[in-house]
Amino acid sequence: MKTASAPRASETDRPTDGARPPHRLPFWVNQRLGLLVLIVALAAVFGLLRPAFFDERLVLFPLLRDIATLTVVALAQMVVLSVGHMNLAVGRMAAFGALFAGFGYDRLGLSLPMGLVLCLLAGCAIGALTGWIIARAGVSSFVVTLAMDFALLGLVSLLYSALTENAAFTTRPDGLTELRSASLADICLGPVCGSPAVPQIAQFTLLAVIGLGFLYTRTRMGRELLLTGANPNAAELSGIPTGRRIILAHALSGLLAALAGFMAAVGTGTFRASIGEDFMLPSFLGAVLGGTLLTGGVVSVVGALLGTALVGVIRKGLDLLGVGLESLNIYLGCVLLLALSADRVRTVVSYRKVVRST
Amino acid sequence: MTQHRSVLTAAATFLVLVAASACTVKNSGDTGPAGNAPAKRGGGTAELADGSGVKIALVPGGAHPYFQPWKRAGADAKKRLGLGDVTFDETAEWDQQKQNDLLSTLAARGYNAFGIFGVSPTDINTTFADLKSQGFAVASLASCPAGGKNAADFCLSTDVELAAYKAARATIDAMGGQGRLVHLTGNNVDANTQRRIKGVKKAVQETGGKVTLLQTITDIDKDLQTAQKAVSDLIASKGPQIQGIVSTSYNPAVAAAEAVRESGSKAKVVAIDDDAKILSSVKNGSVSATVVQNPVGQADIGAWVLALLQSKQCTMKQPGVTIDSGSFVVTKKNVADYDDARKAKTAQLKKKFADEYLSCG
Numbered sequence: 001m002k003t004a005s006a007p008r009a010s011e012t013d014r015p016t017d018g019a020r021p022p023h024r025l026p027f028w029v030n031q032r033l034g035l036l037v038l039i040v041a042l043a044a045v046f047g048l049l050r051p052a053f054f055d056e057r058l059v060l061f062p063l064l065r066d067i068a069t070l071t072v073v074a075l076a077q078m079v080v081l082s083v084g085h086m087n088l089a090v091g092r093m094a095a096f097g098a099l100f101a102g103f104g105y106d107r108l109g110l111s112l113p114m115g116l117v118l119c120l121l122a123g124c125a126i127g128a129l130t131g132w133i134i135a136r137a138g139v140s141s142f143v144v145t146l147a148m149d150f151a152l153l154g155l156v157s158l159l160y161s162a163l164t165e166n167a168a169f170t171t172r173p174d175g176l177t178e179l180r181s182a183s184l185a186d187i188c189l190g191p192v193c194g195s196p197a198v199p200q201i202a203q204f205t206l207l208a209v210i211g212l213g214f215l216y217t218r219t220r221m222g223r224e225l226l227l228t229g230a231n232p233n234a235a236e237l238s239g240i241p242t243g244r245r246i247i248l249a250h251a252l253s254g255l256l257a258a259l260a261g262f263m264a265a266v267g268t269g270t271f272r273a274s275i276g277e278d279f280m281l282p283s284f285l286g287a288v289l290g291g292t293l294l295t296g297g298v299v300s301v302v303g304a305l306l307g308t309a310l311v312g313v314i315r316k317g318l319d320l321l322g323v324g325l326e327s328l329n330i331y332l333g334c335v336l337l338l339a340l341s342a343d344r345v346r347t348v349v350s351y352r353k354v355v356r357s358t
Numbered sequence: 359m360t361q362h363r364s365v366l367t368a369a370a371t372f373l374v375l376v377a378a379s380a381c382t383v384k385n386s387g388d389t390g391p392a393g394n395a396p397a398k399r400g401g402g403t404a405e406l407a408d409g410s411g412v413k414i415a416l417v418p419g420g421a422h423p424y425f426q427p428w429k430r431a432g433a434d435a436k437k438r439l440g441l442g443d444v445t446f447d448e449t450a451e452w453d454q455q456k457q458n459d460l461l462s463t464l465a466a467r468g469y470n471a472f473g474i475f476g477v478s479p480t481d482i483n484t485t486f487a488d489l490k491s492q493g494f495a496v497a498s499l500a501s502c503p504a505g506g507k508n509a510a511d512f513c514l515s516t517d518v519e520l521a522a523y524k525a526a527r528a529t530i531d532a533m534g535g536q537g538r539l540v541h542l543t544g545n546n547v548d549a550n551t552q553r554r555i556k557g558v559k560k561a562v563q564e565t566g567g568k569v570t571l572l573q574t575i576t577d578i579d580k581d582l583q584t585a586q587k588a589v590s591d592l593i594a595s596k597g598p599q600i601q602g603i604v605s606t607s608y609n610p611a612v613a614a615a616e617a618v619r620e621s622g623s624k625a626k627v628v629a630i631d632d633d634a635k636i637l638s639s640v641k642n643g644s645v646s647a648t649v650v651q652n653p654v655g656q657a658d659i660g661a662w663v664l665a666l667l668q669s670k671q672c673t674m675k676q677p678g679v680t681i682d683s684g685s686f687v688v689t690k691k692n693v694a695d696y697d698d699a700r701k702a703k704t705a706q707l708k709k710k711f712a713d714e715y716l717s718c719g
Binding site: 050052053055058059061062063066069157161165166167168170177180181264267268269270272274277278316319320322324328 | 445447449451453454455456458459460462463465466467468478479480481483484485488504505545546548549551552577
């Protein structure tokens with residue numbers, strides 16, 4: 001489900017118009033396949049060293065719940081990367097959305113789904129506002145989202161302090177506790193039940209992956225988003241309303257960040273201001289590892305899932321091996337560095353292929 | 359072609375959704391084997407008989423100087439009590455989700471009793487309930503869950519509101535009972551910070567207006583640099599108006615002691631904890647007093663009681679009980695021997711556990 005604005009990186013994948021590309025790289029160069037192999041190999045190594053790695057309830061369930069949440073965070077970043085922007089406020093937007101959900105449950109007595117809808121609307125609105133400021137003022141997304149991050153940091157803290165006693169909404173609507181702990185083992189089709197390792201909360205991630213995959217591979221709007229990212233001037237001259245596409249990308253990013261905030265709140269139990277504090281690094285890490293270019297125009301939805309899964313598996317494996325705090329972060333830092341280097345190498349390879357083919 | 363594919367994808371998505379809604383959902387009301395069982399009354403002893411099957415994990419919210427004594431106290435307890443293992447893991451990085459993951463990983467590694475400082479006081483009861491439902495003994499150490507309810511077996515912690523109250527009282531005494539006071543503290547959106555603010559406000563209110571709270575500065579405990587900047591700004595803008603500074607967090611306390619000494623301000627500073635820097639400031643007089651807590655007692659007693667609970671030798675008479683591990687005002691006068699008072703408190707707490715809180719046999 002990797003999509004590129006033609007022709008820049010279309011050599012590595014099927015182009016969006018369905019025609020076969022003139023130069024296909026061999027299948028083993030496919031980055032997502034590489035990631036998948038790496039994840040499976042690492043899981044096997046960790047499993048051999050510590051058989052407890054395959055403990056469904058104590059290891060795999062929390063691991064998959066984390067991956068589910070952080071994949072949505074990575075997708076929130078990926079959407080703005082697709083238009084060549086970035087969202088430094090991804091974590092605060094998650095906190096902002098979660099604040100509305102918590103407020104809805106605590107003060108308005110909303111049901112679980114209605115609170116989620118309110119959360120998504122709030123995230124979408126703040127994202128759209130950010131996109132509008134960027135499109136309207138022409139200021140770099142880096143500056144605007146950084147400013148938005150500070151503004152939301154203050155606003156969210158202020159609202160929690162004003163509205164709650166313990167800086168958190170602790171009211172839990174019916175179904176929240178079940179959503180947190182339920183796995184596919186609780187869902188049965190006749191006599192066959194699912195695996196206890198797969199959390200039900202992953203349904204949101206699945207929907208987000210399917211939705212974004214559809215947007216980028218099947219719709220004109222998705223392709224316009226990618227073209228806006230690949231070359232805004234060319235897109236504008238081609239008749240694409242780039243301003244509106246930028247607002248759309250940021251609105252979607254806000255919506256996905258809010259969804260991640262909701263999932264994180266469900267995961268720990270309450271809606272609080274510190275939700276999303278650590279989202280920024282994983283958002284870039286997951287997206288970039290998965291093959292999304294920082295410069296825009298190329299995204300990979302499945303790649304974001306795989307990139308996030310790789311980081312999750314490494315962290316969980318190191319935890320199981322009892323690696324200390326310092327070494328843990330060194331290993332994670334190395335992964336980030338390698339990811340960014342690989343991104344650069346891929347860009348160069350893509351560029352050379354284009355030059356050779358023209 | 360593209361339209362045909364779109365229709366196919368839409369149909370597939372629809373089918374997935376229909377299948378999801380057609381599935382039956384099991385009732386997940388079961389709470390597991392180890393709920394809050396009523397405590398038994400027994401005449402047994404609280405001397406641990408066999409702790410070899412107990413593996414204890416002491417898990418702080420993240421790296422912080424406060425928790426370093428836990429490492430030593432845990433290792434000592436392992437040796438003294440003959441426990442299967444005691445580990446100290448500070449990789450939660452102040453993130454509740456990471457701490458939850460870490461706890462489940464430790465459980466998978468075979469640890470079966472947990473002494474936890476929860477990152478988020480409003481969320482930690484969910485984590486405790488999860489661990490309890492899997493049959494593990496759980497202690498909330500150094501911080502209790504917010505909201506007055508505790509899902510762990512017990513909570514052994516500094517009463518932060520009381521400690522902040524004591525610190526504010528000590529500052530007011532040092533100020534001569536009148537003047538303007540500033541409160542420096544940590545993360546505003548943390549339930550413990552809210553408790554500290556309440557404690558300081560209570561002490562100020564008791565003066566009947568003689569002492570006023572000029573400002574409460576929050577969110578400056580991230581690191582020493584942030585605290586230093588905030589304190590130097592405060593001294594520069596309002597220095598002459600301030601007669602007292604009470605800090606209920608570590609970094610602002612160190613920064614306030616330095617700033618007052620360097621600026622020659624007459625403000626009296628009361629700090630928290632017994633870090634070497636703060637103790638030397640108490641000795642040289644730049645800090646009037648410090649309120650120290652009892653981390654060694656928390657880890658020591660925590661490990662012992664967890665071993666008794668997990669080996670099924672004892673049960674809590676009142677599951678979820680909250681116990682103050684003590685806080686002590688240290689001034690120039692008692693800076694040399696305050697640790698004796700702390701050890702005495704620990705011994706007293708052990709006796710109280712054996713006599714009042716535990717039911718053994």
